[in-house]
Amino acid sequence: EIVLTQSPGSLSLSPGERATLSCRASQSVSSSYLAWYQQKPGQAPRLLIYGASSRATGIPGRFRGSGSGTDFTLTIFRLEPEDFAMFYCQQYDSSPFSFGQGTKLEIK
């Protein structure tokens, strides 16, 4: 079973700054099968990134995914007020298709 560990657990930044979120896997994950989601309070999650670096439909260019093997990163350039939320990584490399525990991005 692949365990995904996200860091930091929470991040406090100001609009306009850059956010860097990490997702580390307990064993190698093919880049094709690593996704990132954003969830705001009271809403369903939405897909941001799939295949480690491909933006989902309608996702702004300031969201960038990168990484390979066991280390993946979600970078959000020039934070907008609407970007503050919970973020989760997930792998579809092998069942069970686990999520990380999440990173909370808060406004400073």
Place this chain on the structure above:
Amino acid sequence: EVQMVESGGGLVQPGRSLRLSCIVSGFTFEDSAMSWVRQAPGKGLEWVAFIRSKTYGGTTEYAASVRGRFTISRDDSKSIAYLQMNSLKTDDTAVYYCTRVLGYGYYYGMDVWGQGTTVTVSS
């Protein structure tokens, strides 16, 4: 317009059963893999179950926490995905989301989510 609407949630006693439904419209359901994801109150996301399209065998995968108790299935003629939940435990209390999974044979992420249905397991 792509839509997924879950139903079937509610309050149920431990040990009892519940069946969730997810009615889909706006995309070709029979070609799509589907998953259920849950979120306990104040907690993170937990992947629960997955079913491939019939083209890829219609086979299923489960989280260890629900294997043997939950069954995911699909009715392509009605564009409905189901989650049959038996022997429910208080730990199963959560919002349950139905999702479409991107990919065919290999899978990349969940790009369409329902609004969620709440299951509360309590005596």
